[in-house]
Amino acid sequence: MFTGSIVALITPMNKSGGICHSSLKNLIDYHVLNKTTAIVSIGTTGESATLSQEEHIKVVMLTLEIANQRIPIIAGTGANATTEAIALTKRFEKSGIAACLSVTPYYNKPTQEGLYQHFKAISENTDLPQILYNVPSRTGCDLLPSTISRLSQFKNIIGIKEASGDLSRINQIKKIVKNNFLLISGDDATALDFIQLGGQGVISVTANIAAKEMTKMCSYALKGDFKNARYINERLSLLHEALFIESNPIPIKWLAKKMGLIQNDTLRLPMTPISSAGKVQLEKALQYANFQ
Known part of the structure; x- marks a missing residue:
């Protein structure tokens, strides 16, 4: 359930900023239909930073x-305070979620020992499977391979979403973690190369609007059919890039609305609507992908 194309699901909102239940249902049905392997609910793409903890749990x-x-559901449970991350994680015990995705603490820039102690404390306070999440460009700290190796020794720390963009990390990590430790890409643009180098899949932003294509691409790649995988990935290449021309999830929400997957592309401040120039670039990328 933790291989292939896993979607980092957007959180659909109505015009007033509340959660749009009907759009959420539409998105989930879309991913079930197109064989997405799992959904990450309220990760960073799901706007965890602007939802209250009560809303986070509710969604x-x-x-x-x-x-x-x-379809398996993975809950985003990361926080920059260890006690908060533990409390959020424990809230989902016995709920039916398949695992937790826990981003490195942001802004406070912990040392490697601080990162180790943070994830160790979470692991020791729950039986839920934990997937680490390293995205230095957004958090201001980098979970290094040596620290990942130490953390992989905990039974319920089962893998990492690696979004540093450094493909050399894959081999570095593989050499020093337990054999069944999952390596999952967090970067759509390099996900295919990541899988070819030994990763098991991707937690994808692109999959929000290209679920079938991402599922097929990952399936081909995991079978070793890189010719067909690269054909699909090349069509999606402009989309992978265009989805980050403005801060995620601004572009993906606008495209999801345009494609009829959600009713509104509402964001909460400090996130603002897509610019006119951004719309032009996204339109070109969508046309190039040619999957409508």
């Missing part, structure tokens, strides 16, 4: 309810 539980065991 994860609503996602579980709508999914109704048709």
Whole structure:
């Protein structure tokens, strides 16, 4: 359930900024239909930074309810305070979620020992499977391979979403972690190369609007059919890039609305609507992908 194309699901909102239940159902049904292997609910793409903890929990539980065991749900549970991350993680015990995705603490820039102690404390306070998440460009800290190796020794720390963009990390990590430790890309643009170098899949932003294509691309790649995988990936290449011309999830929400997957592309401040120039670039990328 933790291989292939896993979607970092956007959180659909109505015009007033509340959660749009009907759009959330539409998104989940779309991913079930197109064989996405799992959904990450309220990760950073799901706007965890601008949702209250009460809303965060509510959306994860609503996602579980709508999914109704048709697709595994991974809950985003990261925080820059260890006590908060533990409390959020424990809230989902016995809920039915498949795992937790826990981003490195942001802004406070912990040392490697601080990162180790943070994830160690979370692991020791829950039985839920934990997937580490390293995205230095957004958090201001980098979870290094040596620290990942130490953390991989905990039974319920099962893998990492690696989004540093450094493909050399894959081999570095593989050499020093337990054999069944999952390596999952967090960068759509390099996900295919990541899999070819030994990764098991991607937690994808692109999959929000190209679920079928990302599923097929990952499936081909995991079978070693890189010719067909690269054909699909080349069509999506402009989209992978265009989805980050403005801060995620601004572009992906606008495209999801344009494609009829959600009713509104509402964001919460300090996130603002896509610019006119951004729309032009996204239109070109969508046309190039040619999957409508």
